[in-house]
Amino acid sequence: MRCLTLFLLFLSIVACKEPQPRKAVTVRSGTSMHSSSSIDRTKKILQLENDAITSYINNDSTNTYLNSNKGFKYCYIKKDSVNTYKPHYGDGLLYTYSVTDIRNIQIYTTAEIGDKSYYIDQESKIIEGFRQGLKLIKVGEKIKFIFPSQLAYGYRGDGKKINANLPIICTVTLKELVTKESLNRTLNK
Numbered sequence: 001m002r003c004l005t006l007f008l009l010f011l012s013i014v015a016c017k018e019p020q021p022r023k024a025v026t027v028r029s030g031t032s033m034h035s036s037s038s039i040d041r042t043k044k045i046l047q048l049e050n051d052a053i054t055s056y057i058n059n060d061s062t063n064t065y066l067n068s069n070k071g072f073k074y075c076y077i078k079k080d081s082v083n084t085y086k087p088h089y090g091d092g093l094l095y096t097y098s099v100t101d102i103r104n105i106q107i108y109t110t111a112e113i114g115d116k117s118y119y120i121d122q123e124s125k126i127i128e129g130f131r132q133g134l135k136l137i138k139v140g141e142k143i144k145f146i147f148p149s150q151l152a153y154g155y156r157g158d159g160k161k162i163n164a165n166l167p168i169i170c171t172v173t174l175k176e177l178v179t180k181e182s183l184n185r186t187l188n189k
Helices: 002-013 036-058 127-137 178-185
Strands: 073-078 092-101 107-108 118-119 142-147 166-177
Touching: 036 092, 036 142, 127 142
Parallel strands: none
Antiparallel strands: 073 142, 092 107, 092 118, 092 166, 142 166
């Protein structure tokens, strides 16, 4: 009985002890995300991409390219000067596109890709370049977008035909646009 009492006394003393925080674990890897070599490599890749895009535009004398405020270039292949409505938040789009690399080598055809749909700023399943670029197009228009890799498939590529750090050219046609207001009216009937 005395042993049991001593054991319970010991447990009560140990149980009342303040918990001790664990010490942080320090992990050292071979490289740092912000190392100067990583930054230099990224700068070099961006410069090469910018040079390739500039060269492409300079060699395309048939089109006039515009700079977007989102970091890509674009030109109108077919422009609608009558229609003024451009997609807004929540509008539904039906569009087609093809993809080439900066040397005009076909990567994906419109037939391979098929029709695509997208609701403006409500989905994240498309590349950043499209999220921004599709806001510039009107129904019936055809636009050629030149996306640097950071607005396309970045340092990973698409896992199929688009390599890492590859700027791409997407030629997009907007087939149909359904405004958010008309969608809401249809759903509320």
